[in-house]
Amino acid sequence: MFLFRQGLVKRHPSLIPLSLDHHDALVIAQGLILGRSRSPRSKWPTDRRAQVDRVVDFFKRTLLAHFDTEDAYVFPVVMERMPDRAALIAELRHDHEQLRNLISDLERAPATDLDTRLPALGRLVEAHIRKEERVLFQAMQSELDAAELDHIGAKLTARGRARENCRIG
């Protein structure tokens, strides 16, 4: 939990589910950039082709829904209530699109040029998450009021429940 452990982040409870996903994504990004895990106990593979399977799996299980949630419930509130952040939101939406495309490319051609593509993907994930955590979420916490943040939190909780039900059904 290094985002929290380093004391970099004091997160509003409504945004914590997204920050937890960010933490997991940063761990994977490190594995993609370094080609190995920092933790000796990690099951992160050193084989690049195996890393492709792990990252595609993580995107499908977690990150694609995470992007959809931010696109649907977080970014529109920021655009409406903090219009001076429009350029930041455009950049973050562009990152989401680029990341979705890179993952599709990996699914289509999972064996070529991995020593270049995987670190590049990791760096993009890392830079994107740093922008959301350090710039967007910090700005939301200082510029939105408690009721607005709670409203976002309620939407995220409802969406999380719907996803769980889908999984069970």
Ligand SMILES: [Fe+2]
């Ligand atoms: Fe995010």
